[in-house]
Amino acid sequence: MASPQDGVVVAVDANGADLGPAEVAAAAAMAAEQGVRVLLFGPADRMDPAPGVEIVDAPISIAKAADPVRATRQEPGASIVQAALAVAHGDADALVSGGSTGAVLAAGVLRIKRAPGIYRPALAVPIPVPGNPVTLLDVGANAEVRPEHLVQFAYMGAALVQAVLGIERPRVGLLSNGEEAIKGTPLVLEAHAALTARVLESASFEWVGNVEGTDLTSGVADVIVTDGFTGNVTLKVMEGVSQTMLGAVRDAAMSSRRSKAGGMLLRPALRDFRDGLDPEGAGGAYLLGLRRLGVVPHGRFTRYGISRAILLAARGVSGELVERTHTALEAAGALKSSPMSEPASTVQPS
Amino acid sequence: MASPQDGVVVAVDANGADLGPAEVAAAAAMAAEQGVRVLLFGPADRMDPAPGVEIVDAPISIAKAADPVRATRQEPGASIVQAALAVAHGDADALVSGGSTGAVLAAGVLRIKRAPGIYRPALAVPIPVPGNPVTLLDVGANAEVRPEHLVQFAYMGAALVQAVLGIERPRVGLLSNGEEAIKGTPLVLEAHAALTARVLESASFEWVGNVEGTDLTSGVADVIVTDGFTGNVTLKVMEGVSQTMLGAVRDAAMSSRRSKAGGMLLRPALRDFRDGLDPEGAGGAYLLGLRRLGVVPHGRFTRYGISRAILLAARGVSGELVERTHTALEAAGALKSSPMSEPASTVQPS
Numbered sequence: 001m002a003s004p005q006d007g008v009v010v011a012v013d014a015n016g017a018d019l020g021p022a023e024v025a026a027a028a029a030m031a032a033e034q035g036v037r038v039l040l041f042g043p044a045d046r047m048d049p050a051p052g053v054e055i056v057d058a059p060i061s062i063a064k065a066a067d068p069v070r071a072t073r074q075e076p077g078a079s080i081v082q083a084a085l086a087v088a089h090g091d092a093d094a095l096v097s098g099g100s101t102g103a104v105l106a107a108g109v110l111r112i113k114r115a116p117g118i119y120r121p122a123l124a125v126p127i128p129v130p131g132n133p134v135t136l137l138d139v140g141a142n143a144e145v146r147p148e149h150l151v152q153f154a155y156m157g158a159a160l161v162q163a164v165l166g167i168e169r170p171r172v173g174l175l176s177n178g179e180e181a182i183k184g185t186p187l188v189l190e191a192h193a194a195l196t197a198r199v200l201e202s203a204s205f206e207w208v209g210n211v212e213g214t215d216l217t218s219g220v221a222d223v224i225v226t227d228g229f230t231g232n233v234t235l236k237v238m239e240g241v242s243q244t245m246l247g248a249v250r251d252a253a254m255s256s257r258r259s260k261a262g263g264m265l266l267r268p269a270l271r272d273f274r275d276g277l278d279p280e281g282a283g284g285a286y287l288l289g290l291r292r293l294g295v296v297p298h299g300r301f302t303r304y305g306i307s308r309a310i311l312l313a314a315r316g317v318s319g320e321l322v323e324r325t326h327t328a329l330e331a332a333g334a335l336k337s338s339p340m341s342e343p344a345s346t347v348q349p350s
Numbered sequence: 351m352a353s354p355q356d357g358v359v360v361a362v363d364a365n366g367a368d369l370g371p372a373e374v375a376a377a378a379a380m381a382a383e384q385g386v387r388v389l390l391f392g393p394a395d396r397m398d399p400a401p402g403v404e405i406v407d408a409p410i411s412i413a414k415a416a417d418p419v420r421a422t423r424q425e426p427g428a429s430i431v432q433a434a435l436a437v438a439h440g441d442a443d444a445l446v447s448g449g450s451t452g453a454v455l456a457a458g459v460l461r462i463k464r465a466p467g468i469y470r471p472a473l474a475v476p477i478p479v480p481g482n483p484v485t486l487l488d489v490g491a492n493a494e495v496r497p498e499h500l501v502q503f504a505y506m507g508a509a510l511v512q513a514v515l516g517i518e519r520p521r522v523g524l525l526s527n528g529e530e531a532i533k534g535t536p537l538v539l540e541a542h543a544a545l546t547a548r549v550l551e552s553a554s555f556e557w558v559g560n561v562e563g564t565d566l567t568s569g570v571a572d573v574i575v576t577d578g579f580t581g582n583v584t585l586k587v588m589e590g591v592s593q594t595m596l597g598a599v600r601d602a603a604m605s606s607r608r609s610k611a612g613g614m615l616l617r618p619a620l621r622d623f624r625d626g627l628d629p630e631g632a633g634g635a636y637l638l639g640l641r642r643l644g645v646v647p648h649g650r651f652t653r654y655g656i657s658r659a660i661l662l663a664a665r666g667v668s669g670e671l672v673e674r675t676h677t678a679l680e681a682a683g684a685l686k687s688s689p690m691s692e693p694a695s696t697v698q699p700s
Contacts, residue, residue, distance in 0.1 A: 130598055140527055143535050177490055177582035185493050185579050213586025217594040229535050230580055232527035234587050236563025241591040244567040248480055249599065 005314035006035040011083040011092035012310060014042025016063030016099020018300045021046045024098050027306035028053045036314045039092050041079040058082045063099030063299075068106035080104060084111035087292045094313040095294040098306055101285060104296045105141055112290045115322060117335025119149050121289035123228070123296075124160055125235060132219030135161050138228040139235050139285065145227045147190035148334070150174065154195055155328045156288040157223035158205035163319030164286070164312055169204075173211035173221035175230060183210060187227070204328040284309045286316070293321055355664035356385040361433040361442035362660060364392025366413030366449020368650045371396045374448050377656035378403045386664045389442050391429040408432045413449030413649075418456035430454060434461035437642045444663040445644040448656055451635060454646045455491055462640045465672060467685030469499050471639035473578070473646075474507055475585060476515060482569030485511050488578040489585050489635065495577045497540035498684070500524065504545055505678045506638040507573035508555035513669030514636070514662055519554075523561035523571035525580060533560060537577070554678040634659045636666070643671055 012028050014021035025047035028038040032052030040047060044057035058079040065071035072081055080099055084107040086092045095112065097104045101123065109121055124137035137157045142149065154172050161167045174192055176184040181192055192210060199207035211221050216234065226234065284301075287294030293316040297309035329335045362378055364371035375397035378388040382402030390397060394407035408429040415421035422431055430449055434457040436442045445462065447454045451473065459471060474487035487507045492499065504522050511517045524542055526534040531542055542560060549557035561571050566584065576584065634651075637644030643666040647659035679685045 129594060132594075143527060143533075175583060177493060177579050183493075188579075213583040213588075214590035214593075216587050217590040226583075229527050229538075230583055233525060233563040233576075233580055233584060237566050237584050237587045238563075238591050240564035240567040241588050242595060243564075244479060244482075245592060245595045 005311065005318055007037065008035075008094070008314040008317045009037045009039060009092040010094045010096055010310050010313050010317075011039045011041065011086040013080040013083045013095075013097035013099055013104075014040055014047060015058075015061035015079045016097060016103065016299060017297075017306065018098075019302060022048065023303050024306055025050070025053070025055075027303040027310060030303060030307035031310035031314070034311055036310060038310065039083070039086050041083040041086070056082065056086075061099070062103050063097075065100075065103060068100065068102040069110070071103070072106040072110050078107075080107045081111060084108055088112050092292075093317040094292055095287075096284075096297065096306075096310050096313050097294075098297055098299055098301065100299070101140070101296050104287060104294055108287050108290050108294045112292050112294070114289055115291050115326060117326070117329060117337050118156075118289040119152055119336050120145065121287055122149075122153050122156055123231075124157055124286040124288055125284075126161070126165060126286075127216070127235075127238070129217045129219075132217060133165075134216060134219075134221060135165070135223045136216070136231055136235060137223070137225060137286075137288070139231040140228045141287070142228040143232075144229070145187070147187055147194055148336075150187070150191035150225055150227070151194050151198065151332075151334050152289070152329060153225045154199075154207075154223070155204070155332065155334060156325050157225060159321055159325040159328060160286055160288060160316070161222050162204075163321035163324055164316045167222050169206055170222035171206045171208045171220070172199075172223040172225065173208045173215065175224050175226035175234070176210040176212065179210050179212060181209060191225075198332045198334060204331070284312075288321075288325070291322065293317060355661065355668055357387065358385075358444070358664040358667045359387045359389060359442040360444050360446055360660050360663050360667075361389045361391065361436040363430040363433045363445075363447035363449055363454075364390055364397060365408075365411035365429045366447060366453065366649060367647075367656065368448075369652060372398065373653050374656055375400070375403070375405075377653040377660060380653060380657035381660035381664070384661055386660060388660065389433070389436050391433040391436070406432065406436075411449070412453050413447075415450075415453060418450065418452040419460070421453070422456040422460050428457075430457045431461060434458055438462050442642075443667040444642055445637075446634075446647065446656075446660050446663050447644075448647055448649055448651065450649070451490070451646050454637060454644055458637050458640050458644045462642050462644070464639055465641050465676060467676070467679060467687050468506075468639040469502055469686050470495065471637055472499075472503050472506055473581075474510055474636040474638055475634075476511070476636075477566070477585075477588070479567045479569075482567060483515075484566060484569075484571060485515070485573045486566070486581055486585060487573070487575060487636075487638070489581040490578045491637070492578040493582075494579070495537070497537055497544055498686075500537070500541035500575055500577070501544050501548065501682075501684050502639070502679060503575045504549075504557075504573070505554070505682065505684060506675050507575060509671055509675040509678060510636055510638060510666070511572050512554075513671035513674055514666045517572050519556055520572035521556045521558045521570070522549075522573040522575065523558045523565065525565075525574050525576035525584070526560040526562065529560050529562060531559060541575075548682045548684060554681070634662070638671075638675070641672065643667060 014024040021042040029050030038053045041058040043059035060078045062071035062078040122138035123141045126135045161170045284297035295309045295313040364374040371392040379400030388403045391408040393409035410428045412421035412428040472488035473491045476485045511520045634647035645663040
C-alpha cells in the first residue's frame with residue numbers, strides 16, 4: 001500500500017546508538033519496509049544490508065566527542081557529517097541520528113545550515129503526557145535567546161505538530177512565571193507582546209499567551225515555547241520527578257504483600273509516563289530551523305524507537321514541515337531578512 | 351521544658367489563610383504552647399484569645415490585592431503591614447503570614463526592609479523529596495537577577511538550612527543546563543565563576559558546582575540556587591508532574607479490582623510526595639534577605655501547618671539565621687557595600 005512517506009529519503013547515522021550500528025541497520029530495514037528509502041552511514045562491516053537501505057561505509061564516529069563543533073570540522077569523514085552532507089547536497093530529505101544531540105546539532109548547523117530567515121535552530125521534544133501531550137521547545141539548542149527567536153520558535157513548533165503529529169490548529173503558549181501578560185523576564189514580556197501583535201490574524205495556530213510550569217502537564221497548550229536554558233531545566237525536572245515517583249511507587253509496592261500485586265499493575269502506567277518524558281523520547285528530539293528536518297532518537301532506543309524516528313522524519317518531509325514553517329513565518333513577517341520583520345503596528349509612524 | 355524558641359516573638363498575620371482567622375489563631379495558640387510568643391494581627395472579633403498570644407485588632411486584609419505593593423502603601427492599617435511594622439520596630443523577631451506571598455514580599459521589603467549589604471530578597475522553599483530533601487531559591491521574588499545576586503542566594507540558602515533544618519555543612523549547587531562549568535547562560539557562567547572563586551576557603555557550605563534539572567530529586571545538593579523565573583517554573587513543573595502522576599496512579603488503580611487495593615495503599619506515598627512539592631509546603635516559603643526572617647505557609651494549610659510555620663520561624667530566630675547569613679556573606683566579601691565586594695583574586699592588580 002502506498003503511504004505518504006513513499007519515496008522520501010532519510011539519511012541515517014548508524015553510530016552513537018547504545019545498541020550499536022547493527023541495531024540502527026535493523027531499524028533502517030524496518031522503516032524501509034514502510035516505504036521510506038534510507039541512506040545508512042556507518043561501519044559497513046557491522047551492518048546487514050536490506051531492501052530499500054543503501055549502506056555508505058563511514059566507520060568514524062564523533063558521537064562521544066567532547067566538542068562536537070570541533071569534531072564536525074575536523075572529521076569530515078565522520079558518519080554524522082557524511083549523513084548531514086547527503087542531506088545538504090539533496091541526496092536525502094531528512095537527517096536521523098542515534099548519536100548525541102550535540103553532534104547532530106553541530107553537523108546540522110554547519111552542514112545542512114539554517115533555513116533562510118531563521119535566526120536560530122531549536123530542539124523540540126514532544127512529551128506524551130498521558131491525555132495531554134505537549135511539545136516543548138527549545139530544550140537546549142540555545143541557552144540564550146532574543147524575543148524574535150522565541151517568536152520564530154512558536155511558528156516552528158506549531159508547524160512541527162501540524163506536519164508530524166497532525167494537530168491542525170495547535171494552541172501555542174509561552175512559558176512564564178505567571179499567566180498574566182505582565183509576568184516574566186523582559187525577554188518573555190517582549191516575546192509575549194510580539195506574539196500578541198503578530199498572531200491575531202494568523203490562521204496557523206492559536207496563541208494562548210503565557211503558561212506556567214504546571215501547564216506542562218495540564219493540557220492548555222499543544223506547544224510550549226521557551227529559551228533553551230529553561231527548556232532544558234524543565235525537561236530534566238520532569239524526568240527527575242517522574243523517575244523519583246516511580247521509585248516511590250516501587251518502594252510502596254514492596255512494603256506489603258497486598259500492595260505488591262497492585263504496585264506491579266500500576267508500575268507500567270507510571271513507567272510509560274517516565275519513558276515518555278525522556279529528553280529524546282516520543283520519536284526523539286526534533287531539530288528545527290534548518291533547511292531540512294533532523295530527528296534525534298534517544299541513544300538507548302532499540303530498533304523500534306529508531307525506526308519510529310526515521311518514519312516520523314519522513315512524515316515531517318511529506319508533511320512539508322520546513323516549507324510550512326517558512327510560509328507561516330513569511331506571512332507573519334517574522335523572517336530574519338524580511339522587510340516585514342517587525343509587526344505592522346510597530347513599523348508605522350505613531 | 352525550655353526550648354530554644356522560648357521567648358522568641360513572632361508577628362503573625364491572621365488574614366489570608368483559606369480557613370480564616372480563627373484557624374490562624376488556633377495555630378498561634380499551638381505555637382505558644384511550645385514556648386513561642388505570638389503577636390497576632392487580624393479581626394479581633396473572629397479570633398479566640400490564648401495564653402502567650404497577644405491579639406492586635408487589624409481587620410483589614412490585603413491578601414487578595416492584585417497589586418500588593420500599592421496595597422501595602424495605601425493600607426497602613428492592613429494586618430500584614432501592621433505585622434511587618436511590629437517586626438521592623440523590634441516588637442517581634444520574625445513575620446509569618448497565611449496570606450499571599452506577594453503581600454508578604456511587599457510588606458516585608460517595604461516595612462522590614464533589606465538586611466545591610468543584601469542586593470535582593472529571595473523566596474526559598476524546602477522541598478521534601480523523599481530521601482532527598484532540597485531547598486530551592488529563588489522561587490519567584492526576582493524574575494531577573496545578576497550574578498552577584500545568585501552568589502548571595504547561595505549564602506542565604508545555606509544559612510537557612512543550617513539554622514532551620516539543622517544541616518551543618520550544606521551542599522550548594524547552581525541550577526544549569528549541564529553539570530560542566532562551561533554550561534549555562536552568561537548569568538550562570540558568571541555566578542559559577544564567582545562562587546568557585548569565593549567558596550574555596552569557606553567553611554560555611556560545600557560548593558558542588560552546576561546541577562541539572564534531574565538533580566532537584568537526585569540528592570546531590572541540599573540547596574539549589576537559581577533566578578526567580580527558572581525557580582518558579584521549576585517548582586510548578588514539579589507540582590504539575592507529581593499531580594499528573596498521582597492521577598495516573600488513581601486511574602490505573604481504578605482499572606481493576608485487583609489493582610484497586612494496591613493503588614489505595616500506594617496513593618498516600620505519592621500524595622505525600624505531591625503535597626511536599628507544594629510551592630509553600632514544608633513549613634512554607636522562606637523570605638530571606640530582610641532584616642528579619644519571614645515565613646509564608648500555604649494559604650490552604652490547617653492550624654497544624656501554620657503552627658509549624660510559626661515554630662520554624664522561631665527556630666530561624668534562635669538559630670540566628672539573619673546574623674549567620676550576614677557573617678558568612680561578610681567573610682566571603684559578598685556584601686553589597688563591602689569594600690571586599692569582589693573576590694580577592696580580582697581586586698588585586700594582575
